[in-house]
Amino acid sequence: MPLWNDYHLPLSVDEAVGLLARYDGKARVVAGGTDLILDLRQGHAPPVEALIDVTRIIGLNEIREAADFIVIGAGVTHSQIVESQLLQQKATALVEASYVVGGPQVRNVATLGGNVAHALPAADGTTALNALDAEVEVASFSGRRWIPFTSLFLGPGKSAIDSTREILTALRFKATGENEASAFSRIMRPQGVALPIMNFAAKVRVLDQQIEKVALAVAPVAPTPFRCQQTEAFLTGKPANFESIDGAVAVLLSECKPRTSPHRATGAYRQEVLPVLLRRTLGKAIERVKTGEVMPEIYKVE
Amino acid sequence: MPALNFTVNGKPVSVEVKPNEFLAEVLRYKLGLTGTKIGCNEAECGSCTVIVDGQPVVSCIYPALKAQGAQIETIEGVAAQAYSPNPKSKIQNQLHPLQENFIKHGAVQCGFCTPGMIMQAKALLDRKQGEPVTDEEIKIALKDTYCRCTGYVSIANAIKSANGQEISLADYLPVTKHGYHVVGEAKPRPDAVAKVTGAAKYADDVVFPDMLFGATLRAGVPHALIKKIDTSKAQALPGVHAVLTHADVPGRKNHGLVTIDWPVLCACGDKVRYVGDAIAIVAADTQEIAQDALNLIEVDYKLLPVVDTPEFAHQPDAPRVHEKGNLLKHIKVARGDVEQGFAEADVVLERTYHTASTDHAFLEPECAIGRLTDEGRYEIYVGSQIAYQDRDQVAASLGVPKEQVRIVGTLIGGGFGGKEDIMGQIHVALLAKATGRPVKILYTRHESLIAHPKRHATTITVKLGAKKNGRLTAAKAELYGDTGAYASLGEKVLTRATTHANGPYDVANAKSDCFAMYTNNVPAGAFRGFGVTQSCFAVEMTMDELAGRLGIDPIELRKLNSLQVGSTTNTGQVLLESVGLDECLDHVVAAMKADEAQRIAAQRTAAQRTPVPGIAAQHTAEPFIYGQPWKIGHKNYAWGLAVGYKNTGLGGGANDCAGAEIEVYACGAGTAEIRTSSAEIGQGLPGVLAAVVAEELGLPFEQVTVLLSDTDLTPNGGPTTASRQTYVSGNAARHAAMQMREVMSRVAAERLDVSPDSLKFRNGRVEHADDNNGHSRGKSASFAEVVEWMQAEGRSTKLIYEYTAPETRPLGQGGDMHVAFSYAAHAALVEVDTETGEVKVLKVIAAHDIGRAINPLALEGQIEGGIVMGIGNALTEEFPHEQGVPWAQWLARYKMPSIKHMPEIKSFIVEHEISSGPFGAKGVGEISSIPITPAITNAIANAVGVRVRRLPVDQDTLLRAMKNGAKSVD
Numbered sequence A: 001m002p003l004w005n006d007y008h009l010p011l012s013v014d015e016a017v018g019l020l021a022r023y024d025g026k027a028r029v030v031a032g033g034t035d036l037i038l039d040l041r042q043g044h045a046p047p048v049e050a051l052i053d054v055t056r057i058i059g060l061n062e063i064r065e066a067a068d069f070i071v072i073g074a075g076v077t078h079s080q081i082v083e084s085q086l087l088q089q090k091a092t093a094l095v096e097a098s099y100v101v102g103g104p105q106v107r108n109v110a111t112l113g114g115n116v117a118h119a120l121p122a123a124d125g126t127t128a129l130n131a132l133d134a135e136v137e138v139a140s141f142s143g144r145r146w147i148p149f150t151s152l153f154l155g156p157g158k159s160a161i162d163s164t165r166e167i168l169t170a171l172r173f174k175a176t177g178e179n180e181a182s183a184f185s186r187i188m189r190p191q192g193v194a195l196p197i198m199n200f201a202a203k204v205r206v207l208d209q210q211i212e213k214v215a216l217a218v219a220p221v222a223p224t225p226f227r228c229q230q231t232e233a234f235l236t237g238k239p240a241n242f243e244s245i246d247g248a249v250a251v252l253l254s255e256c257k258p259r260t261s262p263h264r265a266t267g268a269y270r271q272e273v274l275p276v277l278l279r280r281t282l283g284k285a286i287e288r289v290k291t292g293e294v295m296p297e298i299y300k301v302e
Numbered sequence B: 001m002p003a004l005n006f007t008v009n010g011k012p013v014s015v016e017v018k019p020n021e022f023l024a025e026v027l028r029y030k031l032g033l034t035g036t037k038i039g040c041n042e043a044e045c046g047s048c049t050v051i052v053d054g055q056p057v058v059s060c061i062y063p064a065l066k067a068q069g070a071q072i073e074t075i076e077g078v079a080a081q082a083y084s085p086n087p088k089s090k091i092q093n094q095l096h097p098l099q100e101n102f103i104k105h106g107a108v109q110c111g112f113c114t115p116g117m118i119m120q121a122k123a124l125l126d127r128k129q130g131e132p133v134t135d136e137e138i139k140i141a142l143k144d145t146y147c148r149c150t151g152y153v154s155i156a157n158a159i160k161s162a163n164g165q166e167i168s169l170a171d172y173l174p175v176t177k178h179g180y181h182v183v184g185e186a187k188p189r190p191d192a193v194a195k196v197t198g199a200a201k202y203a204d205d206v207v208f209p210d211m212l213f214g215a216t217l218r219a220g221v222p223h224a225l226i227k228k229i230d231t232s233k234a235q236a237l238p239g240v241h242a243v244l245t246h247a248d249v250p251g252r253k254n255h256g257l258v259t260i261d262w263p264v265l266c267a268c269g270d271k272v273r274y275v276g277d278a279i280a281i282v283a284a285d286t287q288e289i290a291q292d293a294l295n296l297i298e299v300d301y302k303l304l305p306v307v308d309t310p311e312f313a314h315q316p317d318a319p320r321v322h323e324k325g326n327l328l329k330h331i332k333v334a335r336g337d338v339e340q341g342f343a344e345a346d347v348v349l350e351r352t353y354h355t356a357s358t359d360h361a362f363l364e365p366e367c368a369i370g371r372l373t374d375e376g377r378y379e380i381y382v383g384s385q386i387a388y389q390d391r392d393q394v395a396a397s398l399g400v401p402k403e404q405v406r407i408v409g410t411l412i413g414g415g416f417g418g419k420e421d422i423m424g425q426i427h428v429a430l431l432a433k434a435t436g437r438p439v440k441i442l443y444t445r446h447e448s449l450i451a452h453p454k455r456h457a458t459t460i461t462v463k464l465g466a467k468k469n470g471r472l473t474a475a476k477a478e479l480y481g482d483t484g485a486y487a488s489l490g491e492k493v494l495t496r497a498t499t500h501a502n503g504p505y506d507v508a509n510a511k512s513d514c515f516a517m518y519t520n521n522v523p524a525g526a527f528r529g530f531g532v533t534q535s536c537f538a539v540e541m542t543m544d545e546l547a548g549r550l551g552i553d554p555i556e557l558r559k560l561n562s563l564q565v566g567s568t569t570n571t572g573q574v575l576l577e578s579v580g581l582d583e584c585l586d587h588v589v590a591a592m593k594a595d596e597a598q599r600i601a602a603q604r605t606a607a608q609r610t611p612v613p614g615i616a617a618q619h620t621a622e623p624f625i626y627g628q629p630w631k632i633g634h635k636n637y638a639w640g641l642a643v644g645y646k647n648t649g650l651g652g653g654a655n656d657c658a659g660a661e662i663e664v665y666a667c668g669a670g671t672a673e674i675r676t677s678s679a680e681i682g683q684g685l686p687g688v689l690a691a692v693v694a695e696e697l698g699l700p701f702e703q704v705t706v707l708l709s710d711t712d713l714t715p716n717g718g719p720t721t722a723s724r725q726t727y728v729s730g731n732a733a734r735h736a737a738m739q740m741r742e743v744m745s746r747v748a749a750e751r752l753d754v755s756p757d758s759l760k761f762r763n764g765r766v767e768h769a770d771d772n773n774g775h776s777r778g779k780s781a782s783f784a785e786v787v788e789w790m791q792a793e794g795r796s797t798k799l800i801y802e803y804t805a806p807e808t809r810p811l812g813q814g815g816d817m818h819v820a821f822s823y824a825a826h827a828a829l830v831e832v833d834t835e836t837g838e839v840k841v842l843k844v845i846a847a848h849d850i851g852r853a854i855n856p857l858a859l860e861g862q863i864e865g866g867i868v869m870g871i872g873n874a875l876t877e878e879f880p881h882e883q884g885v886p887w888a889q890w891l892a893r894y895k896m897p898s899i900k901h902m903p904e905i906k907s908f909i910v911e912h913e914i915s916s917g918p919f920g921a922k923g924v925g926e927i928s929s930i931p932i933t934p935a936i937t938n939a940i941a942n943a944v945g946v947r948v949r950r951l952p953v954d955q956d957t958l959l960r961a962m963k964n965g966a967k968s969v970d
């Protein structure tokens, strides 16, 4: 049986939404296809009547600054994100996350929108966006709306966006401003699976050597993206140094209970590296605020 | 069908495509641009990389219609479009500098990855616009573009050189002997131009008019009784031309290389023994229809309990995989009296090790095409390692005489032992017979992973006894080998594991027992290293630990016991010549010391050399002490070392022979062609054969062509296995050329009126050189002229030579079990992240005694490729089964080393010639991948104090062991 019968390249959101409506649940949105096409081929996703490719929609492959938001269209690839000077400066965590997705050939077509819509809690772009308090714009036949990032995720691989009827058109988040910085790191397993053993993203505001505000995202510790709220609360108001970070480990370990995933990592291992990731990622973010140097780690081999 | 309008290599193209076709398929099958390869269809390997609007993408998952209006560059466009007027390049002036340099630096072996690799590199260099490119940038760009053959070093060098950052071969090729004209000189591969331009043809690149597509129904369950096979619905599907089952196999129902136990198709009422067992085969108009037909075949199974490990298989009450029982063979090696030896020992150490099943992950999945010729013969196009055995096996199952079958070998996109068994060869012949049309079966990567034999998983217990002075008194090993559902080459592989399980040491009392067991796992067979990879890991890990117990430097301990000329092996073979083990060790130790001295000098000011807490430094400050770690931040560093040896040739009493045919031609300046059925799996055999022939006939290297792997046109070269081809086929080619030279000498001598003995063959001429210095006396003829004279005299311009290797003795009978052994010492510098357990190999120093380097460029390629494959074996590769079901059913779950695993490699060649080898050469194909694994695990033990006795090294268990203060991972 063919995996799909028609392939459409609409040029506007309206056209795309119209096509989805016409196929009435039998078509599906595709962007880079680096998740979807493999899922279709390996039988993890059912065949569809049509694929609606959103990457040629005019305006969707742009990265824009609007007021104090940065808006990333659904057609924007990981390569575009890695190379964006704006994002390198103001969303360093996201740049570092996009940089580790696949190899250059995959990053040249894979989108951040697809990374999010695929709804895997440990996807790298997802973890970075989680720490950046992102929002998502969804377009359907009934119009467009912005929804909070976390409300998208219903369970592993289960998205609130029904890609047979709706389109994720854009993602937005606040740019890191003065006294702020962000960072991302992950640990991979050299055998099998492209998904990280664990990834971690942090955004921090440091004022007068104190952590004024901090956002910490880690995965996988839950079926949906997870924010370390207790650790964030614990760290708020503490001096911005490694002593504070080390002091937060107990709280972090009490709120994050990573599990064993077969062929990927044991829960015990994840517990060992969780504090390491906190230290490395938050440490890196704080360092960036202190030095004003935000060069993302994208010119090194992972 | 919608039209796809786009530009391909600068030319506008309009082509009708199906909406669900992919760019790679359109390029390959609709536009005939078969240079773009499909290695996985999963966006994992990078072989299908093309450039779309300036950006490299993987075309295997790129919907063709997405390329509407786009500019596409493929490998076929690279040469023409970017003509380089580089006056220095002599190879092929119209090639792109990347293509030239890939050839020059030996960055092309099997060539299957080459088009994708060049496209990815081109995108990088196009971006750099002439700016220098760094190693880091190359690693980032090539991160997910895999090569299984080269180890990436030559690729990185080629890319830099192509960017004007010249790297000279002399800078990095190891020093080797000279003294001949062609032999010993670095030469590019004869097939390299075809491989860098995309012109090279692999099996899936071959098409016939009217060709059908075949597909195979796999069991999917590891152990079951087949209750019913109903093919009626599949047969009724429009577009299906044949659906065949067991009953349709007219001849021998099983195949197998040694033991004929593997069903061509499983019979109803009989059993399936592994998930990859073939139940039915289909031929249809398209791949898609063939797949749909498979889904319509109804099979009922009664599931049986699964035999999942060799230890369980050996239990008396274990279910039987085969009626005769689960023991394929009990293999025994014995010398002296081990119990006595252990009684004499001051220290006895026993350790158990586990090694994983691994996949060859050659980048080209299996493909075969079968057709009937007008004369009613079967022609099979396949990239196989053993053409003649394929022929015999196809003939047996088809029930026809051998002469009715012709195997035409296509290029092979990597083998490493994984293309020795029958995969699609018999099936395509059956389908061609049933349909009367050519039929192609191309495996998906998934199918390749679950079907073909793997490396044997083993459990090995090594026991060593030694005197206080370090002399080994006894060595004992017990091995369990998992040969899976069918024998394949299991008996041979595990015999080699067993005979090498006491290490390359002269031990008066040695004993080794191996139980080769059937299980319901995917069969295990030949894989580069042939069992020795596993036993070397066990022995060499134990040697380091034993040295610690004895308080002797591990290098010293090895030297005290190493095999020498005059030593006796554990099988009772007295080594009479060509044992360069100590010299290998000396090179590696000296280089390790030099490297350490440099590091210490560089870091003295920083006083970095703080000992790692918790690990007792055995020795006090000195420039280099093997085993002593150092620490920078949260990372620990240490060197580790191991030695190994590996037989060349089949040995063990096998009649190891190869034929070679030589033909000389008068065209141009005169040429010669050498023919043998041996296979080129990327290792560089054509270059070796051409060099040997060119040397003997005094021809320039470029004037010798090589024809391989065609059972009609080339004499039997025997299997391409056991590192035997340089030695056996090399000898056959050399003798053929020598005989031809004699014939030519006689003809020329008569014409020139001189004595045949006074004639020298050199520079493409036959010269009379009778003064004492060998200077020419004027009388001479061109090579072509001499061939013309032969033709004028009605003499044959071709002849066949049958070479037989010196006789060997079967295991257990003493005497010479093998004609030769190659030796190696490897040292690895590792970095262990003590916070995460991550391990990196930073540097490898390697020395190999391979007899004589015939082509140093190809040799270095084998060494670098072998080392990186060994890094995979140690750190990344694993093909686990759960109750007989393999986990890594997609390439995404099987990680071979990528360019980011490439260490800095320093290589030394030791040339202790073997008198029976061609110009003294022994094999190198396997030894280069053997000691590297224990070198790495010894280094890890030195760095963090944990001995990892289970492969691959798992950072998860390693870190937890470090945190818990455990001394080992078992």
Ligand SMILES: Cc1cc2nc3c(=O)[nH]c(=O)nc-3n(C[C@H](O)[C@H](O)[C@H](O)COP(=O)(O)OP(=O)(O)OC[C@H]3O[C@@H](n4cnc5c(N)ncnc54)[C@H](O)[C@@H]3O)c2cc1C
Pocket (backbone or CB within 6 Å): A028, A029, A030, A031, A032, A033, A034, A035, A036, A037, A054, A074, A100, A101, A102, A103, A106, A109, A110, A111, A112, A113, A114, A115, A116, A117, A118, A122, A123, A124, A125, A161, A162, A163, A166, A167, A168, A169, A194, A195, A196, B042, B043, B044
């Ligand atoms: C070799 C390889 C390595 C990889 N490595 C990593 C890695 O390290 N880390 C990581 O996180 N991921 C990795 N991935 C996964 C993948 O590349 C990313 O998740 C990618 O960002 C998905 O984007 P896409 O555009 O290809 O999505 P697609 O495959 O096109 O779509 C994914 C899903 O989202 C839906 N969808 C896509 N776009 C929209 C939209 N605009 N509106 C509504 N629904 C939409 C689709 O219907 C589908 O369900 C890897 C993939 C490969 C092949």
Ligand code: FES
Pocket (backbone or CB within 6 Å): B037, B038, B039, B040, B041, B042, B043, B044, B045, B046, B047, B048, B049, B058, B059, B060, B061
């Ligand atoms: S990445 Fe396309 S074939 Fe492997």
Ligand code: FES
Pocket (backbone or CB within 6 Å): B107, B108, B109, B110, B111, B112, B113, B114, B146, B147, B148, B149, B150, B363, B413, B414, B682
């Ligand atoms: S040459 Fe790269 S895979 Fe063979």
